[in-house]
Amino acid sequence: MKTRQAAQFECKEIPTTPLSPKYLSIFFLCYNRAFRGESPSCLSEQNQRRKKEQGGTTTKMLRFRSQAFLLLPAFLVIFSTFFSFSHGVSQLHHLQTTPITGVMNEEYGGLVSWWTRPVVEETNANISSLVLAKERTYRTDPLDGYRHYTGGWNISEEHYWASVGFTAAPLFAIAAIWFVVFGLCLLLMFLYFCCCHRRPYGYSQAAYACSLIFLILFTIAAILGCIILYTGQSKFHSSTTNTLDYVVNLANTIANDLRNVSDYLSDAKKIGVNQAFLPSDIQTKIDDVGTKVNFASATLEEKTLDNSYRIQNVLDTVRLVLIILSAVMLLLAFLGFLFSILGMQCLVSVLVVIGWILVTATFILSGTFLLLHNVAGDTCVAMAEWVTHPTAHTALDDILPCVDEATANETLIRTKEVTIQLVNMINAVITSISNVNFSPNLRPLYFNQSGPLMPLLCNPFLPDFTDRQCATGEVDLNNATQVWKNYECQVSSDGICTTVGRITPEYYNQMAAAVNVSFGLNHYGPFLVHLVDCGFVRDTFQSITTNHCPGLSRYSEWIYVGLVMVSVAVMLSLIFWVVYARERRHRAYTKQVIVRSGGYYDDKFP
Template sequence: MLLSLLHAHAHAHAGMHVLTHASILCRETNVEFFGYSVGCVVLYAAQERFHKSTTETLEYVVNQADTTVDKLKTVSDFIASAKLIGVDQVFLPSNVQTDIDQIGIRINSSASVLAEKTVDNSDDIRDLLDSVRVALITTAAIMLLLTFLGFLFSIFGMRFLVYILVIVGWILVAGTFILCGTFLLLHNVAGDTCVAMDHWVHSSTAHTALDDILPCVDKATTQDTLLKSKEITTQLVEVVNQVITNVSNLNFSPNFKPVYINQSGPLVPILCNPFYANLTLRPCSAGEVDLTNATQVWSSYVCQVSPTGICTTTGRLTPTFYSQMSAAVNVSYGLNNYAPFLVDLGDCTFAKETFKDICRDHCPSLRRYSRWIYIGLVMVSTAVMLSLVFWVIYGRERRHRAYSKQLVSEPAQGSEGEKNS
């Protein structure tokens, strides 16, 4: 009777142990799963926002570079078109046309270098970010699968599989902590890059690592382009004014066929040259029209012509002359209008403005979300590490309970054997 009571008490005590350890395991698992879930949410949200913020930053840099390249090509097109400008068979001097060819080659080369280098660098950074994104998502998924399988194998007492998962888990935890360190380094690099950008904006140096992000255009090329654009503008103005002074504003007799167009009416105002001979800025004199409204003013001096090109109404400009002069004005105005851009390009102002905008609009989010990724990785790694520890503890507790039950059952079996004998 006493042995039966002891045996029943042992079974009840073992049952209480099972319930107690099961409840402890469930409670520990809930805590770990909660920590893991929070870590995964933080990690997933952070990597999404970090990827989006970085992509927007890269797109902004590429867009700024593309805008600069487009403007350079526009300047190159204006300069190249100046070779074709002629008013009444009067063209630019041959030496100027030769210079136009040379400067066009240099501009196109600089534009190509800027475009190619920016695209290559952005592609490399984008590939790195995509790889990091895949690594983070894969890590979170593997950790989730590992946690689920470990919990399942622990419940069913599959010790061999649990030990295998523990070994694999420690390797993954070590790798995840290494990934944490990598993102901590990335967070610091992002912060240092933003600081370097801000420092470079305020005190730029000749060549820095920032040239790999957005390279400056060759300063000598931009200065030569600016100088040549001023020379071309001056030469085009002289071509137009030469025709106005020597053809349109003179009254020739019909015997002078090449220049006689039956000119009549008020004299055509000459075009204002925006530069002195030394290419410094020059104000317009009285009676001159500037590049902004010259075509509008000259339109009132255009006459109607006969099939032979002779004016049949009052006027001093034939439609052909007016069209040629307008083309010269448009090219001159375009070159003059892009002069500030070339000045900014020469001292790398476009890169300074780009980096200033990045520091103000993009750097805070890059720092914040890279920190979130680091925190999420730490939370996930810590949760899985605790799970590994609890799996081992729970496995040992199961073995201990099994051994205790065996010790309790052996005396009971011995007593029953004595009774039977």
């Protein structure tokens, strides 16, 4: 994949024309960076810092991953969409694509056709680069001579944000044009009525009837839009909260598993069979790994709790804003219609001014939610494609550097090493004590061992830490304690077996404790590697794209549609409030003049 040269960009280069598309796209880029606390030209500095951080200690790696793994899915799908400006309706690039196997072929929201396999460019025989969401993010880039952006989903690429901001320009331009043009119209109307007051004349029953009909229709449309908006925000809030809860629950599960690993490691240091313990160097390594695991677990819980509260506060705030907006716009449409029908011209004028401002705000908010709808879809596509191409290099690798073989191998090898040592220690006791018939004068080795020989414990790993198949007659870690229970004898007060058996209860308890620790380490070792090498993130992304992305996209579209309906309906209602008030005033004056002149006034309307 060809990487685009990151151009240094300063906000002072913004064009002076306020409503130009390039101005708006650059403004959104600057605003997004400023909100995140970054300088406008901080991308290259971030990349340098990221490279330095990748060379840090294993503890820092674990800390970074434990936070990123659990919080990134929610950030990508929920949190970032509220504070970043993304694209409107993407322009489709007519290229032949292949659907991703195992992923539902559907559109999120029906705005952009996606779930397609992007182009994979081979950089060499072994490494490939994957452009995430290539088809979906094919948009005009104002920073690149208005050519189409082809870099795919990449939040560290300023051209991505520029193309996103450019597609948002029309929606915000409509809000600006409405605010300026209708504001000027209101000003001219005010000056006309104040300075050029004349008696109204000319009345058309058709114009009066049409204005009344359109006023009724647009009021109904505004009410329907408010209903869609309220329903959409409720379902969207529920969907985003469920997604956040899913990630938080996973974080809590991982933190508990990490604590279990730490407990097993601590127990391994205390395990002793026949006064034999783990070597001191192994215990030192256990201390090192245990410290890292405890730190990762504590950091994960702390950061997950803190960030989940922040994200939930944002979701609650957005919900409150939408509820208030839908209620206010519904009240505005109803009162405007009622006052217009009743001929309360003064109150209608006040509502026109209020509606002028609210319609502008609603247009801006509808544009923002269109961006939210599409940026959520962008992110879902990127996550789905990242999951299905685990070996390809993508833009997500800059956020999740999953190729960290040193950390993964250290964690896994340490658990395997401790398991091997514990199994060898148990088998040494079995072969040299339990399965040997000592003479009575060899105390304490003699305790009247008798009966069938005890089976050895299967060591799951070879000395080079590769997997080992159990030999015939060996018992594995899953059922060793149950099998060995049959070889336990009853002992007298001086520790001599009084029944047939190969081990005393004391030996059995020591061996069972060692087996339990070995089983725990063997069970959680792959879990740690799965966590460190991004396997857990891939599973999380897969679950989110399958179970949560459709709802997020669907309900964000409901909000967008509701906001657009409310914006357009109330905007046209404002216009017809003015038109209907004018026709009503002309009708009343015409009727008054005819009645005063002694004529007959024939009107089909009361």
